[in-house]
Amino acid sequence: MSLGPLMVDIEGTELTAEDIGMLSHPLVGSVILFSRNYRDVGQLSALTSAIRALRTPSLLIAVDHEGGRVQRFREGFTRLPASRLLGRRYEKDRREGLELAQSVGWLMASELRAVGVDFSFAPCVDIDYGVSEIIGDRAFHRDPDTVSALAVAYMAGMREAGMAAVAKHFPGHGAVVADSHVALPVDRRDFVDLEPDIRPYRPLIENNVAGIMGAHVVFPTLDTLPASLSKPWIQGVLRGELGFHGCVFADDLTMAGAAAFGSVIERAELAFAAGCDVLPICNNRQAVKSVLEHFEPDLGSPASQARVVRMRARGEAPVNLGADAQWHQTVMLIANLSATPPLVLTEGSHDGV
Numbered sequence: 001m002s003l004g005p006l007m008v009d010i011e012g013t014e015l016t017a018e019d020i021g022m023l024s025h026p027l028v029g030s031v032i033l034f035s036r037n038y039r040d041v042g043q044l045s046a047l048t049s050a051i052r053a054l055r056t057p058s059l060l061i062a063v064d065h066e067g068g069r070v071q072r073f074r075e076g077f078t079r080l081p082a083s084r085l086l087g088r089r090y091e092k093d094r095r096e097g098l099e100l101a102q103s104v105g106w107l108m109a110s111e112l113r114a115v116g117v118d119f120s121f122a123p124c125v126d127i128d129y130g131v132s133e134i135i136g137d138r139a140f141h142r143d144p145d146t147v148s149a150l151a152v153a154y155m156a157g158m159r160e161a162g163m164a165a166v167a168k169h170f171p172g173h174g175a176v177v178a179d180s181h182v183a184l185p186v187d188r189r190d191f192v193d194l195e196p197d198i199r200p201y202r203p204l205i206e207n208n209v210a211g212i213m214g215a216h217v218v219f220p221t222l223d224t225l226p227a228s229l230s231k232p233w234i235q236g237v238l239r240g241e242l243g244f245h246g247c248v249f250a251d252d253l254t255m256a257g258a259a260a261f262g263s264v265i266e267r268a269e270l271a272f273a274a275g276c277d278v279l280p281i282c283n284n285r286q287a288v289k290s291v292l293e294h295f296e297p298d299l300g301s302p303a304s305q306a307r308v309v310r311m312r313a314r315g316e317a318p319v320n321l322g323a324d325a326q327w328h329q330t331v332m333l334i335a336n337l338s339a340t341p342p343l344v345l346t347e348g349s350h351d352g353v
Helices: 017-023 042-054 083-092 094-113 144-160 192-199 200-204 231-239 264-276 285-294 303-308 325-337
Strands: 006-008 028-033 060-063 065-067 166-172 211-213 247-249 279-281
Touching: 006 285, 017 028, 017 285, 028 042, 042 060, 065 094, 083 094, 083 144, 094 144, 094 325, 144 200, 166 200, 166 247, 211 231, 231 247, 231 264, 247 303, 264 279, 264 285, 279 285
Parallel strands: 006 028, 006 279, 028 060, 166 211, 211 247
Antiparallel strands: none
């Protein structure tokens, strides 16, 4: 059985019979975990093992685990800094900032890999214009070149730990006030004025970033559909102009930023037709059931399958991070960062994945 395009969530800390039936459907290829799926490290490892045992090839397992406000697993994991703190360190000392970004990327990926997670939706490469309700301190910096440098370093750390990166939210979510979880953001800038937002994706693509997530933001200068559902954005700009050959993720298709564009089935059809390889449908079991019953995509593309498979974690997962000197050094490094305790996103929010 191949990996289908749907990414779905599960109810709790163990698989239910309904979960198992859903995850066994050929349209499903990946699972996203939330805080409600986590009790402790041992339980999470057992859960990911159970998910992997359901199918061959095994389903991919993902999570939103950037640090700061967006970190699904907390007790038993290192509290990761918000990306803005890495940007501030870079301002003071560029080399130190890049080393720190790479270390945080490595630590995040290593701790997730140790419990059986394939990838995290990180890094966030939106520009910090100081206006977005949902981005805020999740952005590295206001300067796109600083964002580029830190994102590449962060990705390098993830890669060192055997984890693929997913840059988000293409082409940019930082210049709109509205939160796409609860509203439809519209960015009315001319296409030429979007260059600073797009710029961080260029070096990431040159360094073979494996995944990119589209934004539920409408840019009327190019299309009336949000970028996550848009052929001009995904096939024209991302794959055409920027030359991206990796895995394209839609943002969660149940979010308000997508809900204005038809039923969840129609949104899935739009995203798939636009060129998205993975279609997340989260926190709405009825929506998942509807799509499983009525969505009939052509799954015959070996190129799309290859892009999805590339998201799987590589190499041996860490067995005992507590005995790893690099882990200890990195945890101490992060502990020395001074930061105000961040606000925590509610369970219904998930980055926009």
